[in-house]
Amino acid sequence: MAEVSYRDATRIYAGTKAAAVDRLNLTVNDGEFLVLVGPSGSGKSTALRMLAGLEACDQGAIYIGERDVTLVQPKDRDVAMVFQSYALYPHMTVAQNIGFPLKQQKVPKEERARQVMEAARILDLVDYLERRPRQLSGGQRQRVAMGRAIVRHPQVFLMDEPLSNLDAKLRVQTRAELADLQARLGVTTVYVTHDQVEAMTMGHRVAILDHGVMQQVATPNALYRRPANLFVAGFIGSPAMNLIETTVDADSMLFGTLRLPMDPAVAAEVAQGAGSPLTLGVRPQGLTLGSEGVPARVVVVEELGSETFVFAEMGHAGGTVRLRVRVHADHVVARGENVFVGVDGPVHVFGADGLRLMTAAEAAA
Numbered sequence: 001m002a003e004v005s006y007r008d009a010t011r012i013y014a015g016t017k018a019a020a021v022d023r024l025n026l027t028v029n030d031g032e033f034l035v036l037v038g039p040s041g042s043g044k045s046t047a048l049r050m051l052a053g054l055e056a057c058d059q060g061a062i063y064i065g066e067r068d069v070t071l072v073q074p075k076d077r078d079v080a081m082v083f084q085s086y087a088l089y090p091h092m093t094v095a096q097n098i099g100f101p102l103k104q105q106k107v108p109k110e111e112r113a114r115q116v117m118e119a120a121r122i123l124d125l126v127d128y129l130e131r132r133p134r135q136l137s138g139g140q141r142q143r144v145a146m147g148r149a150i151v152r153h154p155q156v157f158l159m160d161e162p163l164s165n166l167d168a169k170l171r172v173q174t175r176a177e178l179a180d181l182q183a184r185l186g187v188t189t190v191y192v193t194h195d196q197v198e199a200m201t202m203g204h205r206v207a208i209l210d211h212g213v214m215q216q217v218a219t220p221n222a223l224y225r226r227p228a229n230l231f232v233a234g235f236i237g238s239p240a241m242n243l244i245e246t247t248v249d250a251d252s253m254l255f256g257t258l259r260l261p262m263d264p265a266v267a268a269e270v271a272q273g274a275g276s277p278l279t280l281g282v283r284p285q286g287l288t289l290g291s292e293g294v295p296a297r298v299v300v301v302e303e304l305g306s307e308t309f310v311f312a313e314m315g316h317a318g319g320t321v322r323l324r325v326r327v328h329a330d331h332v333v334a335r336g337e338n339v340f341v342g343v344d345g346p347v348h349v350f351g352a353d354g355l356r357l358m359t360a361a362e363a364a365a
Contacts, residue, residue, distance in 0.1 A: 002155040002188060004028040004051065008060030011046050011212075020046045022212040023060065031186045033179065034217075035203035037193055039235070043212035044192045045160055051190060052158050053077050064155055080149035081158040084165060086141045088133040095120070095129040098147040119147040122181065138166045139174045146181065157182070157189040163198065175202055196236055200224070208232055225346075226362065230354040233281050239309055239324045241348070242287070244316060246280040253280055255343060256294030256314045265360035266349050279350040284309060284326040286345020289333065293342030296323065298335055305329060314341055 004027070011021040021043040028034045036044040049055040051062055053074035061070045069077050088097050099116040107115070120126045123143040133141055142162055149157060162178070163171045179202045182189050193199055199206045200220040207217040208231075216228040227233035233241045244255070251267040252259040260280070262270070270278065289310060296314035299322070310325045310333055323341055333339065349357045 002065035003030045003063075004156055004188060004190065005063040006047070006051075006060070007063065009047070009050060009057050009062055010059035011043075011050055011055055012058050019043075019212050021050065021209075024212075024214055026207055026214065026217060028188055028190055031188055033182045033189045033191065033202060033204045035191045035193060035199040035206045036209060037196055037199040037206055038209040038215075040194065041211070042209040044194075044209050046212075047209070048158055048160055048190055048192045051077075051156070052079055052081050078154050079156045079158055080152045080154040081160065082142075082145050082149050082162045084161045086133070086145045086165075088141060088144055090133050093130050093132055094125060094136070094144050094147075097133070097144055098125075098151060101148060101152050115151045116147075119150045122150065122184070123147050137170070139170045139177075142166070142174060143177075146178070150185070155188065157187050159189065159191040161193055162191075163193075164195075171198075178202065197238065200236070208235060210235075226356070227281075227348070228356060230279060230281075230350050230356075233348060233350070233356070237283055239284050239326075241281045241283050242323050243350075244280045244321050245277045247317065248278060253278070253347075253349070254317060255280060256296075256316045256341070258294055258343070260343060260347060262349065263359040265363050266357045269351070269357045270349075277352060279354075281348035281350060282343060282345060284324040286343065286347070287323060287325040288342040288344045289325055289327055289331065289339045290342055291340060293340040296339055296341045298333055298337045298339055301333055301335055303329070308333070310339075312339060312341060 006024045006026045009021060009024045010019050012019045024047055036047055038044045046055055050057050057070050061068055095116050098119055099112045102112045102115060120129055123146060125143055125147060128136060128140060163174055166174060175198055203220060205217055205219055206223055208215045210231050216223060216232045223232060223236050227236060234243060246253045248270055251262050253262055294314045296312040298310055298312050300311035302309040307329050308327050308331060310327055311322055312325060313320050313322050325341060351357055
């Protein structure tokens with residue numbers, strides 16, 4: 001096991017001006033499960049492949065432990081990679097697929113069999129060792145790919161969207177198994193996904209990239225409660241945070257026909273020139289439907305069984321904005337209904353530069 005460190009790591013593809021990964025500085029602690037997440041083209045897979053040695057690091061450096069591996073060949077980096085496509089040999093049994101790296105290393109047959117069985121026990125694959133990949137489910141194939149990585153006893157596991165080929169139910173089950181497996185093995189793991197739910201449920205910390213630039217790295221709870229900027233605020237959370245351009249009058253912000261009080265520290269930053277326009281952010285569960293608030297009209301109702309999401313349009317600053325409101329599943333509301341939207345949760349304020357303004361409580365912490 002080892003710490004992983006990107007130090008101003010940059011990757012620029014030939015024929016392009018913008019860096020695919022731009023001066024990435026990120027440390028993955030020894031034994032940590034860190035998730036790289038972002039939209040398509042954000043640079044997350046490129047960053048993982050740079051760590052694996054499959055992509056060059058054009059500037060900066062990458063360390064595994066105290067060792068600079070920037071120019072080290074992939075086979076000599078002591079990492080094991082699990083791909084989206086499983087990459088199993090169809091003519092080999094499960095046991096042969098798991099033991100293939102050991103065979104390449106010329107590990108004696110008896111020792112190879114022992115390590116394969118140990119990995120199979122960890123992954124609950126003992127009953128499938130004589131089967132071939134075509135006889136397995138998607139989740140079982142992914143566990144075989146994991147077994148092949150485990151027997152190598154690497155310093156670092158690298159996983160590139162390993163669950164994206166699974167159906168929704170199996171994906172939920174397998175991500176829980178992977179998180180549990182990583183906790184038991186304690187191996188430093190870097191995991192790439194475009195699925196923010198996957199990122200938030202699996203990672204000890206989550207690093208968010210956009211256009212090759214690190215936006216924020218923090219625990220899932222911190223990302224959700226204290227997004228660093230507008231991109232993170234809009235990316236984390238499903239449905240996404242409501243983001244509304246607003247105006248300020250003294251120490252209050254415009255929200256439809258309401259004036260919402262500002263936190264004293266936020267008001268002070270605004271007074272000192274945070275810039276305009278400001279953006280007000282509130283999550284769907286921070287809004288209510290009731291007898292008080294801003295008049296709005298329901299345009300979409302999404303009933304999910306355990307909860308309901310209501311999309312309503314309200315007048316704001318001379319125009320119309322669409323809000324997402326989470327209500328209890330028992331709350332009956334219909335499309336076209338006139339309602340009142342109130343604010344009952346934390347309100348975030350973002351300056352003209354897109355950065356979130358800190359509250360007094362956060363500044364004091």
